[in-house]
Amino acid sequence: MKSLETRLRALRDSGRKALVPYFMGGLTPDWIQHVEAAVHAGADAVEIGIPFSDPMMDGVVIQEAALRALRADTTLDSICADLEALSNSVPLIAMTYFNIFHHYGLERSAGKLQASGVSGAIVPDLALEEADEWIAACDQHDVATVLLVAPSTTPDRVRRLGQATQGFAYASARMAVTGRSGGAGDAARVVQSIREVTTVPTYIGIGISSEEQAKEASGIGDGVIVGSALVQIILDGGGAGEVESFVRSYRAAIDG
Amino acid sequence: MTDPPYMSSPDQRGRFGNFGGRFVPEALMPACLELESAFVDAWADSTFVEEYHRVLRDFAGRPTPVTPLERLSDKLGIRLFAKREDLAHTGSHKINNVIGQTLLTKRMGKHRVIAETGAGQHGVATATAAARLGLECTVYMGEVDTVRQVLNVFRMELLGATVVPVTSGSKTLKDAVNEAMREWVTCVEDTHYCLGSVMGPHPFPWMVREFQSIIGHEALRQMREHGVDTPDAVVACVGGGSNAAGIFAGFANTSARLIGVEAAGGAAVVSGSPGVLHGMRSLLIQDEFGQIEEAHSISAGLDYPGIGPEHAHLAEIGRAEYYPIGDEDVLDALALLSELEGIIPALESAHAVAWIAREAGRSLPTGSSVLLNLSGRGDKDVAQVRAMLRGES
Numbered sequence: 001m002k003s004l005e006t007r008l009r010a011l012r013d014s015g016r017k018a019l020v021p022y023f024m025g026g027l028t029p030d031w032i033q034h035v036e037a038a039v040h041a042g043a044d045a046v047e048i049g050i051p052f053s054d055p056m057m058d059g060v061v062i063q064e065a066a067l068r069a070l071r072a073d074t075t076l077d078s079i080c081a082d083l084e085a086l087s088n089s090v091p092l093i094a095m096t097y098f099n100i101f102h103h104y105g106l107e108r109s110a111g112k113l114q115a116s117g118v119s120g121a122i123v124p125d126l127a128l129e130e131a132d133e134w135i136a137a138c139d140q141h142d143v144a145t146v147l148l149v150a151p152s153t154t155p156d157r158v159r160r161l162g163q164a165t166q167g168f169a170y171a172s173a174r175m176a177v178t179g180r181s182g183g184a185g186d187a188a189r190v191v192q193s194i195r196e197v198t199t200v201p202t203y204i205g206i207g208i209s210s211e212e213q214a215k216e217a218s219g220i221g222d223g224v225i226v227g228s229a230l231v232q233i234i235l236d237g238g239g240a241g242e243v244e245s246f247v248r249s250y251r252a253a254i255d256g
Numbered sequence: 257m258t259d260p261p262y263m264s265s266p267d268q269r270g271r272f273g274n275f276g277g278r279f280v281p282e283a284l285m286p287a288c289l290e291l292e293s294a295f296v297d298a299w300a301d302s303t304f305v306e307e308y309h310r311v312l313r314d315f316a317g318r319p320t321p322v323t324p325l326e327r328l329s330d331k332l333g334i335r336l337f338a339k340r341e342d343l344a345h346t347g348s349h350k351i352n353n354v355i356g357q358t359l360l361t362k363r364m365g366k367h368r369v370i371a372e373t374g375a376g377q378h379g380v381a382t383a384t385a386a387a388r389l390g391l392e393c394t395v396y397m398g399e400v401d402t403v404r405q406v407l408n409v410f411r412m413e414l415l416g417a418t419v420v421p422v423t424s425g426s427k428t429l430k431d432a433v434n435e436a437m438r439e440w441v442t443c444v445e446d447t448h449y450c451l452g453s454v455m456g457p458h459p460f461p462w463m464v465r466e467f468q469s470i471i472g473h474e475a476l477r478q479m480r481e482h483g484v485d486t487p488d489a490v491v492a493c494v495g496g497g498s499n500a501a502g503i504f505a506g507f508a509n510t511s512a513r514l515i516g517v518e519a520a521g522g523a524a525v526v527s528g529s530p531g532v533l534h535g536m537r538s539l540l541i542q543d544e545f546g547q548i549e550e551a552h553s554i555s556a557g558l559d560y561p562g563i564g565p566e567h568a569h570l571a572e573i574g575r576a577e578y579y580p581i582g583d584e585d586v587l588d589a590l591a592l593l594s595e596l597e598g599i600i601p602a603l604e605s606a607h608a609v610a611w612i613a614r615e616a617g618r619s620l621p622t623g624s625s626v627l628l629n630l631s632g633r634g635d636k637d638v639a640q641v642r643a644m645l646r647g648e649s
């Protein structure tokens with residue numbers, strides 16, 4: 001079992017619901033301080049977006065964040081270099097599109113992530129059927145390959161995804177790209193279908209954009225992923241202080 | 257070159273050699289699998305195939321003729337023929353694919369189609385086919401292209417479609433594809449994504465080639481009626497590559513050279529490298545970090561930074577050749593065909609004309625027989641061409 005999954009299973013078994021905020025790497029020069037503020041406020045793991053020019057699964061907020069990060073010359077290498085300054089100890093999970101790793105080299109990408117303290121990776125456009133080489137590369141470097149399960153996923157696919165996912169299973173609450181608000185949606189059904197086939201922790205994302213929705217989702221799954229709502233604050237000029245209070249209020253809602 | 261047969265079915269994962277596949281979010285996988293199975297089923301069903309051919313005949317005006325281009329042949333010293341997809345309903349080959357896909361949409365029990373469009377040809381064709389079957393239709397079009405092709409926007413609206421300008425990224429075709437994919441995630445239950453070229457995730461590259469292969473099958477027969485058993489070369493323009501795939505399909509297992517002509521500013525085979533975009537592994541124009549670059553061409557229909565995966569495969573195994581043509585040669589070619597033959601080609605198709613004009617007497621030896629796929633008519637481009645010839649843009 002990869003170290004990400006060991007840690008997230010232990011977290012779940014301790015009774016704590018995981019809160020996983022998402023940040024776009026390189027969005028602002030001080031983005032690492034945003035990550036630290038989130039950890040300080042009670043994040044249990046952090047997703048680090050690596051910007052891609054054509055983010056097919058992302059709505060306007062993450063699209064804009066990716067565009068800004070790219071304009072600031074953000075790359076996989078620059079993000080990994082920035083991560084060296086990070087002093088916290090929560091798990092880091094990279095999220096990007098397959099072409100970034102494909103272009104960098106699969107083995108080289110996985111090695112780079114591991115060397116930068118990243119213990120998981122989410123590649124939303126990499127279907128299970130195409131993922132063998134990437135999973136093999138990650139296996140060499142203790143990088144967990146986190147797979148998504150969607151409301152449209154058929155039972156036979158849930159079984160295969162549930163068996164193949166590492167670290168946690170990413171339960172998509174809605175048939176939508178990131179940033180479309182709407183709450184837990186189909187999450188209960190998706191989470192239940194995952195739990196029937198695996199004991200891996202199940203986190204809910206896509207559509208969680210308020211404390212109430214986070215609380216509702218945390219009652220269904222083992223954790224909650226919050227992306228666009230947080231990134232919007234940073235796009236609007238918010239700094240580490242705003243990030244900290246955002247995460248703190250979600251933490252309180254989930255724990256309350 | 258590997259052994260024939262060429263242009264047969266992709267493998268089980270939807271691969272043509274090293275290219276193709278299905279790189280889509282899990283949310284879309286069930287729809288791609290459903291589509292594959294529906295297409296395989298329909299394409300083996302004589303009732304479906306007969307209806308497809310009947311609609312192409314009665315509605316779209318097929319078969320389109322092959323026209324000997326006599327004056328241009330004399331000028332160039334070759335025997336040049338044109339497959340007249342410009343004479344198909346809506347003015348381009350795009351109608352062949354959308355007739356197939358909209359019939360399939362009905363067959364799958366879906367009542368709505370979405371589509372991306374660059375120049376507007378595929379959008380107009382989709383809106384047309386949707387109107388004919390009473391399907392709802394929404395077309396995603398880059399904001400830049402809605403300005404370049406404002407009349408096509410109006411055509412789509414006349415046909416009852418909703419046109420959504422796409423303001424993300426470069427605001428052109430690749431972004432329209434992104435937006436259509438994003439939209440498809442939200443409505444996949446009742447909506448079919450009517451992709452316009454031989455690109456995207458499996459089964460689209462294969463299915464669209466199959467629906468376009470009627471061009472090549474007709475042309476092979478028609479060339480024989482013109483006394484040419486096998487042309488020495490078959491030449492087509494390539495953006496995503498659907499008209500080229502369609503005509504190549506009729507000649508892939510003959511001795512004809514297959515030549516794809518790319519816009520120099522979007523030449524994925526000539527200047528691209530392997531990558532993954534829009535659900536497929538193919539050749540893409542990208543920077544050193546794997547960020548997709550913007551294509552630049554005077555023709556919106558070729559403004560795409562990738563190419564269909566089967567073309568990438570045909571290039572890799574050496575069965576087809578791909579060459580770039582710059583914007584400056586395209587206007588001359590458009591004027592040449594207009595003045596000598598009385599046919600105003602689309603800017604896209606004019607790329608193929610330009611390559612033939614350049615290569616006649618060189619890599620197309622004097623006296624050789626050449627089949628041009630005249631994929632679309634130029635009416636949509638005349639305002640833009642007028643402005644360019646007057647130096648206004």
